[in-house]
Amino acid sequence: MIEIILNGTKQTSSETNLSLFLSSRENQGANFAVALNEEFVPKCNYQKIELKSGDRIELVVPMQGG
Numbered sequence: 203m204i205e206i207i208l209n210g211t212k213q214t215s216s217e218t219n220l221s222l223f224l225s226s227r228e229n230q231g232a233n234f235a236v237a238l239n240e241e242f243v244p245k246c247n248y249q250k251i252e253l254k255s256g257d258r259i260e261l262v263v264p265m266q267g268g
Contacts, residue, residue, distance in 0.1 A: 204255040221248035223259075235262045 203214045206223070217223040220243065224236070236243045237260040243251065253259075 204253060204257075206253060206255075207258045209260055215253075218253050219249065220251040220253055220259075223253060224248065224261075233264060235264070236260070237262065 203216055204218060206213050206215055208227070215223055215226070217226055220236070220238065236245075236248070238251065238253075239258050240260075
């Protein structure tokens with residue numbers, strides 16, 4: 203198990219791959235951008251990234267407005 207900080211909240215996960223971690227969360231299917239340790243991660247790289255304990259993930263959902 204690893205400890206991840208997701209949107210400011212500590213969580214534990216058995217998933218160490220970013221793509222699997224994201225698909226196991228409730229935001230599945232939602233449009234969002236991902237930042238890992240304050241750096242944007244393109245969707246095409248999700249499967250290549252292995253998470254470590256202490257990683258900080260931010261999911262940013264676009265909002266409409268004017």
